[in-house]
Amino acid sequence: MRTLVVRLDSMGDVLLAGPAVRAMAATSDHVTMLCGPRGREAAELLPGVDEVLCWEAPWILADPPPVDPDDVELLRKRLETGLFDRAVILTSFHQSPLPTALVARLAGIGRIGAVSTDYPGSLLDHRVRVEEDIPEPERALAVATACGGRLPAGDDGRLAVRAAHRPPPVDPPYVVLHPGTSAPARAWPAQHFRDLGDQLGLLGLGVVVTGGPEEQPLTAYVAGETGTDLGGSLGLDELAGVLAQAEAVVVGNTGPAHLAAAVGTAVVSLYAPTISAERWAPYGVDRVLLGDQNAACRDTRARECPVPGHPCLTEVTPDDVLTALGTLGVRPSETVGRSR
Template identity: 35%
Template sequence: MLGPALREIKRALPESRITLLASPSGSQAAPLLPWVDEVLIERALWQELDAPAEPLPAEEHRLVARLATGRFDAAFIFTSFSQSPHPPAYAAYLAGIGVRVGQSKEFGGGVLTKWVRKLPDETHQADANLHLIEELGFPVLKRDLEVSVDERVRAEMDLMLSANGISPGEPFIAMAPGATCQARRYDINRFAEVARRLARLTGLRLVVLGGPGEVPLARRILDAVPLASAVSLTGVGGVPGLAAVLKRASLLLANDSGPMHLAEAVGCPMVILFSGTELESQWQPRSTPARLMRRETPCAPCYGFRCPRDMNCLDFSPTEVIEEALAMLQRARVHLTGE
């Protein structure tokens, strides 16, 4: 979601050097962002869900020293609707960074040199990020998500697909059953049933995708379909490899997760099981064909990590999901050879 803002900064200031301060997980997307010149990977305290068992001030002093070493002219602090820019802005202040820009609803003293008032919470995250630089006078010529996949990565993933019997130009369905938390995941048994029936109805191969921690979910899908109908590339190629595979896929079937955003950036049509944890307006694909499936529930948006209500927001039968997937494939004019 940060890519459009970085792209427009680089377009306006082509000689500038952009350093991305990112978490270990967030840094995995950096190779896809050609506007980034350097990445600083930090597990910052303000991004942790829980407070440490005891204070570790030496870690924060080390971060400030690292920022000071960079001799940065400015710190642009991009946050989601629920995050505060003030902790990182204070670190930047201590590091001697003279220009510190962030969006907030709350007063934060003098830690920000430019306090940008936030847009409403329902604003799309890409637009919220662009709003920050627009308030600084940067022109925005394009708002769509965009990534750049290295040719070497693309070639490696093409070889991997070929080794698994998927030839260049052959249509296939990508499936990503994982998500960052339980409250965003469609029931894996239903997901596996969708996979089994889609393979039979379409005649297309299935490619299961995800991070290393999602291998068990991929195995559940592979166990449900005939051996020749599906392959797992889960945990292979990292985020750049995932983007390369999605660029070739005819359809993505996934939860509200990273693959959804990558699919939008590379133009892969998708059907998304979008749980009630978030507002669709904040994260939904806008420039790529997508069908978001969610049952209306009084608890949405809950912003929770675990659901105590049987995931009513994703109570869709496999048949309903399959119908949406077939409609999207038909819309994309994909040739089907199944039953």
């Protein structure tokens, strides 16, 4: 049985598909994951994935490329040569699986499943219906189950990545601060992050700041004189190693929050309610959610905050985060540190 699992958007979305991938792998001889460029590294870390195909989807990405008939035909041919018996198309509630399902059907894939609000006609063999506000991993797993997948015995359905990630370039104990986000409406102020790092240092805790290459000015500012700035220096596998050894991770609603959950590290989630925390908060891991979940921006999916002053997150103070870290068991250096 050859299975195609599709998740075409970002790194965090691909990580959230992990339980569904493992369910399909348990009932397949081979699993190929089709993802977008921003999700490729994450797909390569997922247990159960044998092969990764990468393609930019003009019907999924927030900043989409134009529709190129030749490019779509190339995808169809790639899927046709894969000789897949079934395809599981995983999407968020605001995305349609039907364009991808059409390409998969034209590629000769015999059984296709997805959640679809719109009438799918003959594009889907398994039109899955789920409750509105359930966590994304459970939504994806529902599709996998409908398509014949099942988690193997002993699999608790949490997020996971392959265990052989690289060790961190810093020594624990430390707390990871990840100040960057994909949308300004999800960002905690940089000054708050820097002040938090200073306070953690006074408690004798190491501070490691992470971020992508484009976030290096931000990570350098947050790290200040005493934190360790790893901005722009880590691949995803290396970042997994850094997060795995952290006492906790302080992060907004962005991909590394889900990577922290996948390596079992507690999360203080600075969560703007522009999208539902029920769906998107760190899954299956100890966490504290901070931010006004009933703010005026709730469920707007805004990328830029529509409320002057961005109060849902700016009103969360570094002291609030310190309290949350204490709730998660993070203490001054003479008492922190745990075996993993």
